[in-house]
Amino acid sequence: MHAAATRSEPLHVSLVAIPEAVVSTLSGIFDVMNAFAMMPLSGLPSQEPPFQVEIVGLKPGPLELASRVPVVVQRSVVEVDDTDIIIVPSILLGPAGWQKGLHPEIVDWFCAMHRRGALLCSACSGIFLLAETGLFDGVDTTVHFGYAHAFSATFPEVPIHPERVLVVSGRHEELITSGASMTWHDLVLYLIARHAGATAAQAVARSFALQWHQDGLAPYIVFEGRKDHGDLAIQAAQEWVATHFSVVNPVEEMIRRTGLSERTFKRRFTSATGSSPIAYVQRLRIEDAKRRLERTEASIDEISWQVGYEEPAFFRRLFKRVTGLPPGAYRRRFKIPDYARQGAREVEV
Template identity: 30%
Template sequence: MNTVTILGYSQAYASAITGALDLFALAGVTCQRMQGLPPQQRFSVQLASVGGKDIECINQLTLKSHIAIEDVNTTDLLIIPTIGGKVENVLDNNRNLLPFIQHFYRAGADIASNCSGAFFLAEAGILNERTATTHWGYADLFSQRYPQVKLQPNQLITQDGNLYCSGGGMAWFDLALLLIERYCGHDVATDTAKAHVLDLSRGNQAAYAQLRSKKYHQDSEVLVVQEWLENHYYQVITLNKLAEQVSLTTRTLLRRFKIATEQTPFSYLQSIRVEAAKKLLETESHSLETITGLVGYEDLSSFTRLFKSVTGLSPSQYRKKFIR
C-alpha cells in the first residue's frame, strides 16, 4: 500500500485537502462496494502539518492533522494543496514548510502541487528549469517571481520527473486521478472516476482562462497601442495604423511591444479577438459566422483554427460548455 501525505498549512483550500483525502482513501474501495466485491484499499492517506497543529483553512474550517510532518519518516507521495489566501502572505507565513518539501524531494518521493500550491514548490527551488503549471490567474505573478521555471499556464496537468503540478483550484481531482493511475493502473483510476462521477481527463485549462492584458510594464506608448487594440479589435488593422497611433516607426513599435508584453501586436490582437468571441459565445445566440465577423475575421475556418489553438475547444464546443 502506497503512502500519501497531504501537507496542510494555514489559509489552504479545505476542498483541495479533504477532496484528495477522500479520493485516494476510496480508490479500490467505492467501486468494489457498489459491485458487491471485497474492497481493496490502495493508499494509506495522512494529513500532516508542522508540529501536528490544527489547520485553519481559508473557509474558516479547522482540520485536525493525523501526524506532525516532523514524524513522517517516508512517504511515496507528498501533496501541496491550493493556497487560499493572498499568495505572498501565505508563502511568508509558512516558510517552515520549505525544508520538508526539499527533504522529501531529495528522498525520491513524488511531489505534487494543486493550483497555487506550485508556488511552494518554486519557493523550495525544486522547480528550477522544470516544467510546471498553476492556476491561469496566477501565471503572470508566478512567471515574475520564478522566471527560471518553465511555466505552462494552459496545461491542466504537468509532469517533469517526479514533480507534478495541476492548474485551477478544483483540478485536485484531475491530479489525484492521474496519480492513482500512476500507482494503481488505468483500470483502478477509471473505476475511481466512474464511482465519483468524474471525467478521467479534462485536457487543458486554456478554455477557462481570461485575457491577461499584460499592462504591468512602464512603456506608455505600448499601453496606448494596447488600449487602442482593445477598443478597435473588430476593424481591419495594419501595423502602419498601429504605429501611427503613437508616432513610432513600425520597426520600433514591434521591438518595444515585444519587450513590454512578450507578444507581437498581432498575437496580442488575436488574444483580444478570441476573448471577445468567448463572451459572445457565452451570452449571444448569433451564428458562428456572425460572431466571426463581429470580432474582425472574415473566414470562419481560419478563426475556428485560431480559437481552438488558444482555448483547446472549437467555438461550438466552447458555446456548449459555457453558454449562460
C-alpha cells in the same frame, strides 16, 4: 523510489495543511483518495484500500485554513519518518504574492522525504511551497494560469506551463504538478491509475463524476494584455484597441495614433506586452468571440464577422489554435445550460 506497484500494504499519502491552504482542494483530495475505504466503487472487486491518507502539518491539532475553515492536522511532519506521496493542495496568495521562508521546517521535510523516494505533488498553486525546495529548478511544471506571472517572478528558474493540466517530471517521474483549481481531479486520478491501475481510476472517476481535462487549460484562460510596462504610448494604443479590435486594420490605426514609425511601434509593443501587435489583436478578438459563444445564440459565422473576421474559415482555424477547441465544441462546453438560465438575469455581451 518506493516500489509502489508491488507493495501489499497501502501507500502512505501525506496531505500537507498550512494556514494558506484552500479547504476545498484539501478536503476533495482527502475524500477521493480515501474512496476505496469509504464507499463501494462500481466495477471494482473488493480490495484493500491502496492509500492511507493523512493530513500533516507543523503540529497536530486544529488549523484554520485560508478560508477560515478549520481542519485537524493528524500528525506533525517531524513525526513522519517515511511517506510515499506528498501532496500540497492549493494555497491562497495574498496581495503581496507568495512570501518565501514561511514554512522552512516543512520545506526541509520535503527534501528529506524526496531523498527517501517520495513523490512530490502539487495541486494548483501548491507548487509555490514545493518550489522552495529547489528540486523544481529547471524542471517543467504547471500552476494556475492566474498565478503564472507571480510564480515566474518568484521562481524564475522554474519553467512553468500554465496551459498544461498535469506535468510529470523528474528522473523517476517523482515531481508532479497540476494546473488550475479543479485539475486536482487529474492529479488524483493520475496517482490512482499509476498505483492502483486504470480500472480503479475509472471507477473513482465514475463514482465522483470526475472528468479528465483532456483538452488542456487553454480554453479556460482569459487573455489580459500586460499593461504594467510603463510605456505610455503603447499603453494608450492598448486602451484604444481594447474597444476597437474589430475595426479594419487595427494595427495600422494604432501605429497612426501613436505617431511612431511602424518598425519602432512593433518593437516597443512586443517588448512591452510580450505579444506582437497582430497576435495581441487576435487574442482580443478571440476573447470577445468566447464571450459571444457562451452568452448568445449567434451563429459562428456571425460571431466571426462581429469580432472582425470576414472569412469564417480563418476564424475557426485561429480559434482552435488559440483555445484548443473548435468554436462549436467551445460553445457546448462553456455555454450556460438551460436549467441554470431559468430565472437568471441575462447579461449583455
